[in-house]
Amino acid sequence: MTIFRPPIVRTGTAALNRALFSKTVDIAAAAVLDNRLISKYRKSLDAGKEILHVDRVSPIRPHPDKALAEQGRKCLLLAPSVRPEASDTWGPVLKEGVDKKELTVVPYELRLDYDYWTYRDVMGSILPEDLHDEIPSGFNIAGHVAHLNLRDNYLSYKNLVAEIILDKNPQIKTVINKVDNVGSESEFRTFQYEVLAGPGDLNVQVSESDCIFEFDYSKVYWNSKLESEHRRLINLFQPGEVVCDVMAGIGPFAVPAGKKRVFVWANDKNPESFKCLEAAIKKNKVTPFVRPFCEDGRVFIHQAADSVFEASQSGECAVVIRKEALPQTEPSPITTNDTTTTNSNSNPNPPPRPRTRYTTREDRIPLPPTISHFVMNLPASAIDFLPAYRGVYAGREALFAETPDTRQRQRLPMVHVHCFSVKAADQEAALRLAQADICERIGEKLGFVVRPAAAGGGVGEEKGKEEEEEEEGVVAVHCVRDVAPAKSMYCASFRLPREVAFAARG
Structure with a gap:
């Protein structure tokens, strides 16, 4: 939906101004008079396609009135086609809820900021339209390092790209850009690079196929x-x-x-x-x-x-040592007057169950x-x-x-x-x-x-x-x-x- 696209931020500078990405979207919300009805109305409004469906936006929100929100009152965000002042835009579920006095339709200001927008959203907002086809996104990740291979026409934006990658990927601490071709300059497939953001520490740990690998990313291929x-x-x-x-x-x-x-x-x-x-x-x-x-x-x-x-x-x-449990011997039953007693109440201190014993065996492959x-x-x-x-x-x-x-x-x-x-x-x-x-x-x-x-x-x-x-x-x-x-x-x-x-x- 167009109204949920990020603002265009093309300042022509190398600085990232996150405040410019704030945006307010005016929509409607169904305020629920009894929070116990939230689940019911969420399902029925969803079935009637009256509820808001936007990625990374929960439709359940505190009431827009601060005093009511402090009392714990909630509301359900509605589709952009619904206008609070025009009942002819309300669907049957919404109208029925209002008639029953279980819902009220109120204006709602949905505030979106830099943290809401994805990496591609922000890059699309900053880059000129002629660079949108190949937004740098397919970078290689090794542990805390993101490795870019930027094309020439993106090099003037390289520091912005790196800064946004750090913002949108909390696990990444360092962003580097390759400055030569793997395989041509080095027979070991290592490469020359520049650090665009974060510390220059390239000692990383990665996990793949339930195995751990530790290495200096600048000295080996991964x-x-x-x-x-x-x-x-x-x-x-x-x-x-x-x-x-x-x-x-x-x-x-x-x-x-x-x-x-x-x-x-x-x-x-x-x-x-x-x-x-x-x-x-x-x-x-x-x-x-x-x-x-x-x-x-x-x-x-x-x-x-x-x-x-x-x-x-x-x-x-190959000799592989494996651990095997030995068969357990059950404790003898407690007997009284030749009658076996299995009721634990008759013996407040039953003997402890024996601990599992193990042995080791060798597999020779x-x-x-x-x-x-x-x-x-x-x-x-x-x-x-x-x-x-x-x-x-x-x-x-x-x-x-x-x-x-x-x-x-x-x-x-x-x-x-x-x-x-x-x-x-x-x-x-x-x-x-x-x-x-x-x-x-x-x-x-x-x-x-x-x-x-x-x-x-x-x-x-x-x-x-x-x-x-x-x-x-x-x-x-x-x-x-x-x-x-x-x-x-x-x-x-x-x-x-x-x-x-x-x-x-x-």
């Missing part, structure tokens, strides 16, 4: 917008499997996976990320399952496959010899790492051979590689373009022809999902999120082809 993608892949991992996280960062995939008893070889080349990863593994008590490494990703792919195999061959396993999933969350360049998979299981073909007793075989690992590709206004067209682009790049780096899954790649409709997944060269492309007007982030998942996995190592 993106809270990827939480759903972290969860999506973690849900694919099964307890007892091995996952190799090639670019693990501080562990948003690795640590929660460890909590569900998935073995993870977690690697990051950034020494600061490695240090935070070690701390997260310890803090979240996943040491039996998650092992941290600090290596170049290309080297680590072969290293992980070899070390998992060797650790499995030596009988390594063996480490498999092969990796089930590789994760490569470095979208700017992860595809360039794919040549490192050539020969990853060279000489170990027997690990993936059919066994005579079950006629089943261990499948080669799934590779989940994050990347950037095109975005278009037409979502289906964009996905087709992205699939073609991503598959071409993957095929070039693998030295093996791949094609999109399902409709995008011409795989026969008669094949089921699992059968299609087993086909070499089939790539499932999932859109993770949009990152720029013409660019989206994707995750391409495919089973490592035998020709690549068993190729001779260089």
Whole structure:
């Protein structure tokens, strides 16, 4: 409703004058003569569409007359179409309440101030109309820090933006703005920044998937917008499997996976990320399952496959201690003259029930010899790492051979590689373009022809999902999120082809 829009405040200055956002809206209210009738009339006025419906405004208010308000009298705010002096604007419920002398219709001044308006309300009020299409709102939050990536045409408003973000988000204490591009200036995806508001302390604590992470936001990569993608892949991992996280960062995939008893070889080349990863593994008590490494990703792919195999061959396993309650022994019943008495009144001092006793047991979960999933969350360049998979299981073909007793075989690992590709206004067209682009790049780096899954790649409709997944060269492309007007982030998942996995190592 137009009357509930904020006032236009375009002062042309860099100062935020909160007083300019005060506004009074003249409406009507139904004053209730007996507060016990409030619930009844709220429901009936709501059903008759006579009550006020505005976000963040409760329709139940103190009586506008101060003396009556001090006595506890209440009123119900009415829709803007209702005018107190014009009974022809009153609906049937309101008229009936007035006729019964249970209601009176009175003028009401609804006062709205700066605290009422949302961040977007205030920004829309301050910014010129030609900047309304892309109001800075999709900022990344890490603990108490809000991280902006302002476009050039908003830079003159950057301090106002930061001040309003602090006002409207009580959990945020510091606002920073990125001043370079992630992935181009730093191989560790860190970035140069300026502090726009609040203290410059970027040591934060975040919680994701019931795990706690602590880090200096200026020294490692973290993106809270990827939480759903972290969860999506973690849900694919099964307890007892091995996952190799090639670019693990501080562990948003690795640590929660460890909590569900998935073995993870977690690697990051950034020494600061490695240090935070070690701390997260310890803090979240996943040491039996998650092992941290600090290596170049290309080297680590072969290293992980070899070390998992060797650790499995030596009988390594995760030992999990669990606490179990021992069966309780019930106290003997109290007997009198050979008759069992269960009435507590007959014995004012019954013997105490025995305390629950516990024992500890060890669960030993063996480490498999092969990796089930590789994760490569470095979208700017992860595809360039794919040549490192050539020969990853060279000489170990027997690990993936059919066994005579079950006629089943261990499948080669799934590779989940994050990347950037095109975005278009037409979502289906964009996905087709992205699939073609991503598959071409993957095929070039693998030295093996791949094609999109399902409709995008011409795989026969008669094949089921699992059968299609087993086909070499089939790539499932999932859109993770949009990152720029013409660019989206994707995750391409495919089973490592035998020709690549068993190729001779260089």
